[in-house]
Amino acid sequence: MSIENFTAYNPTRLHFGVGIINKLGKSxxxxxxxxxxxxxxxxxxxxxxxxxxxxxxxxxGMSVVEYSGIKPNPVIEDVNKxxxxxxxxxxxxxxxxxxxxxxxxxxxxxxxxxSAIDGWQIVKGNEKPGHAISLICVLxxxxxxxxxxxxxxxxxxxxxxxxxxxxxxxxPKESFLDPAFTLSVxxxxxxxxxxxxxxxxxxxxxxxxxxxxxxxxxFEIIKDAxxxxxxxxxxxxxxxxRANIMxxxxxxxxxxxxxxxxxxxxxVHAIGHELxxxxxxxxxxxxxIAYIAWLKIQQDRIPDRIKKLGASxxxxxxVDEIIDRLSxxxxxxxxPVSLSEVGIGEDQKQKIIDQMNSNLVSGMYHKLNDxxxxxxxxxxx
Amino acid sequence: MSIENFTAYNPTRLHFGVGIINKLGKSxxxxxxxxxxxxxxxxxxxxxxxxxxxxxxxxxGMSVVEYSGIKPNPVIEDVNKxxxxxxxxxxxxxxxxxxxxxxxxxxxxxxxxxSAIDGWQIVKGNEKPGHAISLICVLxxxxxxxxxxxxxxxxxxxxxxxxxxxxxxxxPKESFLDPAFTLSVxxxxxxxxxxxxxxxxxxxxxxxxxxxxxxxxxFEIIKDAxxxxxxxxxxxxxxxxRANIMxxxxxxxxxxxxxxxxxxxxxVHAIGHELxxxxxxxxxxxxxIAYIAWLKIQQDRIPDRIKKLGASxxxxxxVDEIIDRLSxxxxxxxxPVSLSEVGIGEDQKQKIIDQMNSNLVSGMYHKLNDxxxxxxxxxxx
Numbered sequence: 001m002s003i004e005n006f007t008a009y010n011p012t013r014l015h016f017g018v019g020i021i022n023k024l025g026k027s028x029x030x031x032x033x034x035x036x037x038x039x040x041x042x043x044x045x046x047x048x049x050x051x052x053x054x055x056x057x058x059x060x061g062m063s064v065v066e067y068s069g070i071k072p073n074p075v076i077e078d079v080n081k082x083x084x085x086x087x088x089x090x091x092x093x094x095x096x097x098x099x100x101x102x103x104x105x106x107x108x109x110x111x112x113x114x115s116a117i118d119g120w121q122i123v124k125g126n127e128k129p130g131h132a133i134s135l136i137c138v139l140x141x142x143x144x145x146x147x148x149x150x151x152x153x154x155x156x157x158x159x160x161x162x163x164x165x166x167x168x169x170x171x172p173k174e175s176f177l178d179p180a181f182t183l184s185v186x187x188x189x190x191x192x193x194x195x196x197x198x199x200x201x202x203x204x205x206x207x208x209x210x211x212x213x214x215x216x217x218x219f220e221i222i223k224d225a226x227x228x229x230x231x232x233x234x235x236x237x238x239x240x241x242r243a244n245i246m247x248x249x250x251x252x253x254x255x256x257x258x259x260x261x262x263x264x265x266x267x268v269h270a271i272g273h274e275l276x277x278x279x280x281x282x283x284x285x286x287x288x289i290a291y292i293a294w295l296k297i298q299q300d301r302i303p304d305r306i307k308k309l310g311a312s313x314x315x316x317x318x319v320d321e322i323i324d325r326l327s328x329x330x331x332x333x334x335x336p337v338s339l340s341e342v343g344i345g346e347d348q349k350q351k352i353i354d355q356m357n358s359n360l361v362s363g364m365y366h367k368l369n370d371x372x373x374x375x376x377x378x379x380x381x
Numbered sequence: 382m383s384i385e386n387f388t389a390y391n392p393t394r395l396h397f398g399v400g401i402i403n404k405l406g407k408s409x410x411x412x413x414x415x416x417x418x419x420x421x422x423x424x425x426x427x428x429x430x431x432x433x434x435x436x437x438x439x440x441x442g443m444s445v446v447e448y449s450g451i452k453p454n455p456v457i458e459d460v461n462k463x464x465x466x467x468x469x470x471x472x473x474x475x476x477x478x479x480x481x482x483x484x485x486x487x488x489x490x491x492x493x494x495x496s497a498i499d500g501w502q503i504v505k506g507n508e509k510p511g512h513a514i515s516l517i518c519v520l521x522x523x524x525x526x527x528x529x530x531x532x533x534x535x536x537x538x539x540x541x542x543x544x545x546x547x548x549x550x551x552x553p554k555e556s557f558l559d560p561a562f563t564l565s566v567x568x569x570x571x572x573x574x575x576x577x578x579x580x581x582x583x584x585x586x587x588x589x590x591x592x593x594x595x596x597x598x599x600f601e602i603i604k605d606a607x608x609x610x611x612x613x614x615x616x617x618x619x620x621x622x623r624a625n626i627m628x629x630x631x632x633x634x635x636x637x638x639x640x641x642x643x644x645x646x647x648x649v650h651a652i653g654h655e656l657x658x659x660x661x662x663x664x665x666x667x668x669x670i671a672y673i674a675w676l677k678i679q680q681d682r683i684p685d686r687i688k689k690l691g692a693s694x695x696x697x698x699x700v701d702e703i704i705d706r707l708s709x710x711x712x713x714x715x716x717p718v719s720l721s722e723v724g725i726g727e728d729q730k731q732k733i734i735d736q737m738n739s740n741l742v743s744g745m746y747h748k749l750n751d752x753x754x755x756x757x758x759x760x761x762x
Contacts, residue, residue, distance in 0.1 A: 002621060003397070003398070003560075003621070003624045003625065003628060004398070005397060005398025005399065005400070005401060006397050006398065007394065007395065007396050007397070008394070008395040008397065008529075009392075009393075009394040009395070010391065010392075011390075011391075011392040012390075013388065013389070013390040014388065014389040014390070015388050016384070016386060016387050016388070016389065016640070016641070017384070017385070017386025017387065018386065019386070020386060148389075179384075211625075211628065212605055212608070212609065212625050213601065213602065213605045213625065213628050213629055213632065214628075216601035216604070216605060217598050217601055220594065220597035220598055220601055221594065223597070224593055224594045224597060227593070228593065240383060240384070243384045243641075244384065244592075244593050244594065247384060247592065247594050247595075247640065247641060248594055251594065251640075256637070259397070259628065259632075260397070260624075260628060
């Protein structure tokens with residue numbers, strides 16, 4: 001045990017529960033009366049979420065302009081177009097209705113439009129925005145935790161990069177988490193969300209610092225997801241199970257798992273981002289593939305840390321057994337644990353290695369070198 | 382499991398770690414340049430904390446006025462005098478250097494001086510302040526959690542009341558938690574702090590709502606304190622153990638243990654407050670006495686809830702055994718589990734019952750009636 005110095009700060013006001021959407025109009029109206037509503041494709045309309053949100057906004061006297069069509073693995077092109085709209089319409093507040101892609105897009109839009117700086121320069125960390133348009137989130141997918149943190153991930157096909165950044169201006173002012181808004185998430189994306197939240201907890205755990213209480217809490221988030229996740233996948237309309245996973249996902253990446261740490265490792269996410277860039281794979285699917293390979297790389301380097309995790313998750317056992325059991329869990333959710341399961345074969349090996357080497361894929365704490373990256377790809381195939 | 386609707390909001394910026402005090406001056410100067418420094422008795426001077434704080438403030442160009450002499454179980458008289466000083470000196474920001482008593486006093490001062498409303502009327506909930514002077518805390522005791530929440534407890538000897546209140550304007554803007562600032566806490570108060578934080582977690586757990594993840598996290602806070610607490614009591618200069626308990630105490634009452642709940646129960650605190658009022662007992666000591674009696678009252682009413690707690694803390698066992706083991710734990714820390722241990726005998730029985738009845742002592746969720754209060758006093762003796 002050792003607690004590293006840290007700062008805890010999270011000003012997002014989180015409204016959680018069935019029917020909580022009925023407080024949206026009143027909350028948003030505190031920030032102005034011209035709203036930019038950002039959402040993805042048609043599903044929020046199909047399932048009625050869009051109507052509920054717009055009705056809340058309009059009945060509170062707000063006028064709404066829209067930018068829609070955000071795709072999974074969000075791209076900077078959408079940010080640029082939405083910024084143009086936000087500036088032209090001089091919106092007071094942004095409402096993001098969707099999952100991680102929509103909210104992350106909205107975060108960059110709120111910074112770029114709020115401070116008149118190019119979005120990609122913000123993502124790259126080249127320019128520091130000084131102001132953001134207030135952002136309110138209505139979450140429709142339990143996975144990324146972006147609804148209660150200051151991070152976002154963005155893709156740029158032109159430069160071939162997928163990058164994450166953190167900016168404290170990016171905390172949503174308020175976020176609305178109604179588990180009923182996740183009832184429409186299909187089985188595979190529900191599973192990827194579960195994998196994603198577990199991966200976030202693991203990235204935090206494998207970062208620098210071994211704070212006793214934080215380790216404990218991180219394990220409980222993972223165990224909660226491992227207990228309720230498989231039950232939810234067999235009972236997708238169960239609102240209590242949806243609620244449990246939704247809370248797990250938020251707490252896995254709202255700062256709590258980093259108390260007493262210098263930060264997370266994020267090596268597995270870095271690997272996953274490269275796989276998404278190359279093959280447009282769902283984020284969660286890349287993480288189940290990459291985590292098993294990463295643990296095999298690390299098993300002789302940090303056996304005690306892996307054993308402490310395993311003891312809490314599975315009871316005292318060997319490192320091999322821990323990795324096997326985690327792999328079995330991912331497989332039980334139908335998340336892939338190898339590239340071959342998603343149709344990527346040996347012929348792609350060198351391409352992936354080259355991509356990972358060219359972007360110097362590594363963790364923040366457990367550094368990866370060329371040799372590691374080659375071995376990782378071999379283990380993932 | 383069932384998650385109740387809830388709102389999570391905690392804007393306090395928490396700086397944690399050895400040496401973190403070196404960031405104090407810069408942080409406080411963001412809020413103005415005239416500081417009211419509030420502290421207790423001489424111990425903060427004796428151990429050098431006072432000098433470090435004043436040197437931070439002065440070297441950042443701030444001018445400092447002081448109000449000192451806050452006692453354990455803080456009283457409204459001090460609030461009133463400090464408000465007068467704050468108004469006369471037109472301070473921009475309040476720095477509280479101390480434990481729960483000092484910080485709670487500073488919270489009421491910041492509301493009363495900031496909105497020109499009588500402090501006791503705020504505590505009673507009779508008047509709603511609209512503004513607070515910014516409050517920065519430097520914590521010297523791991524116990525109450527007030528450094529990262531919006532609650533305060535205050536005593537009024539004139540009216541014979543000890544009351545708690547919550548006001549979202551009372552979140553400290555920033556709090557500095559340096560475990561080294563708790564090294565001087567003597568063994569008995571270190572133990573009372575451990576009891577206090579465990580009691581906070583228990584009050585949350587026994588409130589309405591049974592959210593799966595929150596239950597888990599609450600248990601881990603208690604287990605962490607039960608693991609490191611006794612070690613710390615045998616090794617009071619161990620900074621890592623001080624840090625562990627400090628983090629436990631903050632997380633036991635910063636809102637986290639109430640996610641997915643309608644609130645805590647707080648019946649045991651209500652009992653403890655009456656004992657403090659009557660006999661000026663340390664807050665933590667009243668809680669170890671009251672909790673054991675309260676659990677005995679509740680054991681036939683909520684056996685499943687007590688068993689779930691016990692299973693996590695001690696492994697599967699009977700309700701009787703769970704209460705015994707918790708009682709043994711408190712005793713191991715030298716915290717009292719009966720009134721006789723603190724010299725209060727049968728002759729006081731009716732006086733305590735009368736006091737508890739006259740203030741209608743009860744929990745928020747598990748209501749107590751006259752019969753319960755009588756039985757509780759008998760069990761505490």
